[in-house]
Amino acid sequence: MSFTCKRCGLTSHNENDEDHRYCGVCHIYEDELLPVTRFSQITGIQHTLYLPIAQSELDAYERRDLLLQDAFPDLPAPEREFIKSGITPEEWQQFVVSPPPIQEEDDE
Numbered sequence: 001m002s003f004t005c006k007r008c009g010l011t012s013h014n015e016n017d018e019d020h021r022y023c024g025v026c027h028i029y030e031d032e033l034l035p036v037t038r039f040s041q042i043t044g045i046q047h048t049l050y051l052p053i054a055q056s057e058l059d060a061y062e063r064r065d066l067l068l069q070d071a072f073p074d075l076p077a078p079e080r081e082f083i084k085s086g087i088t089p090e091e092w093q094q095f096v097v098s099p100p101p102i103q104e105e106d107d108e
């Protein structure tokens with residue numbers, strides 16, 4: 001038996017972690033993760049990420065009561081980006097941080 005964190009994907013073989021479904025990397029219990037489903041603005045693909053946020057925080061953001069950074073001050077930027085635009089941390093890395101080389105046009 002082992003426990004795999006839905007957020008970071010790491011598997012723990014620690015018995016305590018298994019019993020409590022606790023991720024020692026994220027420092028969070030599985031119960032505290034909220035599934036958030038979005039369509040990526042880059043690829044159009046639907047993803048669900050498990051984020052350490054409360055439904056009430058998400059609601060406040062979606063009602064526009066709070067700005068993204070005020071609703072989720074502790075969330076890492078790539079996960080905040082996902083809430084806003086559906087771009088996953090992987091897509092962000094792939095398309096934004098190191099975008100594929102632009103093909104040079106042969107117009108000479």
Ligand SMILES: [Zn+2]
Nearest residue numbers: 005008023026
């Ligand atoms: Zn984790």
